[in-house]
Amino acid sequence: MPVTRVLYPLYQLGNPQLRIFRPNWFLTLVRPGKEQPPDTVQFRTPMEMTKCDIKNYLVNIYNVPVGAVRTRIQFGSNKKRNHRNQKIKQPDYKVAYVQLAQGQTFSFPDVFPEKDKTPEEGSMEEMEQKFMEDEKQRQKLDPRRGGVTEWFGL
């Protein structure tokens, strides 16, 4: 067959609307590197998703009221080299900044909160910690020597 103009399933005026029922795309919510306004949420999305796709995804699957979506593609560096001096490419990814509608705000939660390190009373951890502290205390030199080592003396 001679090579004719091949048009992929692009949307042309009059086509039925393209619907995807079970998309194979997954969005990742990330903490923004630069400070964003309170109504902006930052996602890492697959490269094939467009702004309209992201909006429809969030509105229809997660019922999130989306105001505006802006995307950019982050180039993954190709500068590092391995032990064979071959260039190693970090993968490219698309970042989407989604502004929420209806005055909603979102702030990225603290995923690794600082925990209190005091162990409970009467547990193994407490006894272990106490034992280690005693050992460290025994290793220290006599404080009356004022920091002088034991090389000298009798």
Add this chain to the structure above:
Amino acid sequence: MAARTRLPLLFPKNLPPFRNQRLAHTEAAVKEPAYPPIIPSLTAKSKSARGRQVDEQVQKICASPVEEKISLITRIQRMKFVVYPQTFARNADTWYQHFTKTAYIPGLPEKYTLSPERDTGGEEEQPAAAQTTVPGVGHDGFTEIRSLVTRVILQEHWQLRNRAPFLYRKQEQTVGPFLRNLVTGLSFSLAKYNPLFLSSSLDIDPNVHFYWRRGQTIIPKGHRRGRQEPTRFQIDDRPNSQIRITEQLPQFISLEDSYAAEVQEVTLSPSVMPLFRRQYDNNMFTGAKLPDPACYGHTQFHLVPDRYHRDRMARLQQSDQVEVFLRANALTSLFAWTGAQAMYQGFWNHEDVTRPFVSQAVITDGKFFSFFCYQLNTVALSVETDANNPRKNLLWGTESLQLYDSVQDGEVVGLNDDVLKLLVQFLMNKQ
């Protein structure tokens, strides 16, 4: 003949010793040592030298005439944020309020809200007629204006047969000419009531530009990395039409009363808004060049383009952004216009305005009219001058008011007299 004189071996310093004792009872005039003032160097590689260079530049600008002032301030081109009055960005009005140090006050100033009470209080004979008159324009004048407005509406929407507009060109094709005809007709018919219009200038599709600095950022990359840099902004506006007058409009509130207003501060970088940076000529323009006698502004008229029309926003479920858009548009356009007017009078960053500059704007999309009043109290917005500046600029504004419902069978249905009255009052604003 030194050998002939009999001089002592030790040559005395005072010779003869008692010659000056005549003046023994007077004290010698004590002259204070006059050293030159200790000022930092001009050419050294130090912060104080840089400070002195900046001071010298500021004094040079203060001492020069207005044309040179403008050219010295806008001489150097650097990357700046371009602020668009009609923007797609969400919640643009809070951002723009921070950039221009403007406080938004909902509703119009007392001048426009108190007059209906004065009308009904004074004329008690015909309360129905009193409601449809404007102080300064009689009942007949108002009916004349109403007929003019109906004529203009019918001209564009009923009598003229336009071909189907191209995509997103409907406002440009229909409402643009409607607004132009309205403004020209109204300014002509109100010239007999408002003497300011006799020597005023009506511009069609003028250019308004303004350039200013506000705030500081740290330069992230480059040979100047880590140092502080002022953020620069530029507004390039194209209102539909504007009226410029020879005398300044009176202020709405005194300068001191603006100290109490609150401006919303935004600590984030403007690029997050989103706002983009470019480098090109820094322009300051009111709509006419410097020697023009009509250098003060009266009213601007803006058109809402198809992209931001309320029907399209309703389709995209962003109806709440319509009012935000109108406010942001009025804020930036009026700030640019009043700022350029102040610039033409010689006020700039380091020489703050001594009197407030006042202008008005009407933004419309054909059916819905919003009225805004702006008072510029300060131009000193950069970091050094803003540190102890309690003055704020003020913007008063209304929600959108519908002028008419529809045009049917050659008749304008539901013409709202209140909106017309407000429009006439706006144009009647004089000394």
